[in-house]
Amino acid sequence: MNPAYVAFEGERRIAAGDLPEVVRTAKQLLDRRKDAAILVFNGHTSALVDIDYRGSVDDVLKRLPKPAAAPAEEPPAPAAAPRGPGRPRLGVVAREITLLPRHWDWLAQQKGGASVAIRKLIDEARRSSGDKDRTRLAQDAAYRFMTTMAGNRPHYEDAIRALFAHDRRRFAMLIADWPADIRDHAISLAHSDQAD
Template sequence: MSQPMYIAFQGDQRIAEGDLRTVARLVKQAADTADGAILVFNAQTSQPIEIDLRGKVEDVLSRLPSTSSAAPADAEEPSEAPRRGPGRPKLGVVAREITLLPRHWDWLAMQPGGASVAIRKLVEDARKVHGARDRKRSAREAAYRFASVMAGNRPHYEDAIRALFADDQARFAQLTDTWPVDVRDHARRLSDQAFNES
């Protein structure tokens, strides 16, 4: 799996884009040299990312989430081995709870390989059949999430969002034309993935 990418804006201007460590370093430098709120997003999902900017650059980098593949190289290993739970962690299998009606559990119990195998097959089949639709929906939601934060008070925002959800790329481009360049370009990049997903 590729490393997540991030994007940061100070006001309407894009100030950084790249892996989390790179973005955090540039955000810290910008925060130390200029005024203005800085917002950081996952560049694909538009989920906001909180970066604690207290202290020096090294302090900021040391506090980045360890779940990112951008964890500090000198991070200490846990003193004890992590507790192993159910599942097959070496294969990436993770145990989680799901809730089903009794008739669903009855059906799963009759499947070859048991409930886990049957559920994995159902999920893989659904991913094959609905994968393009799911990617398009995710891209549309990411574009909407970003535009809501960065352009929610801009001219034609509501009409642009209607065009996004109506799958009208030309109208979306037209309505976002007056937005600040960096905001407009990123919103269009996100929406392109929704409009062009086959």
């Protein structure tokens, strides 16, 4: 399982863990070495995290972005309140979708109506494509990280091809001579679809 956040200073991984822990380590290094160039990555997506390192460690930590709440699979149970007539609140969000007339005709014939049919279709698609989605997200995260940290390394383009071709052996062989921390993190990201 990849850590929530990872910090690199050049070719060296200097911290991994939750964002405050990683930023604290990065700030302490920057206070010792003003010329240090530190990149902080989201450990799951490899998106770069912009950190304002001005001021003290406490100042930096106060300015950190607040973590987004993880989306719940099921809406939380509503607080026990006196119920009136009508349907209970289920956390349903109404939005507009565009379908062709034949789609609306098919949905109208489904038991429970269009909303129930669409929810069932989405749930089934999520179940059936879960492995493909995890693999795609792992490849995208590895690609983002490699592009940022190793875009000028030998065999970079061939390694990207091997990554997207699902050729793990060739991928590992092509990046074997990269700096250890970059290589190991790229492999960890590429294989993160196997964590579940």
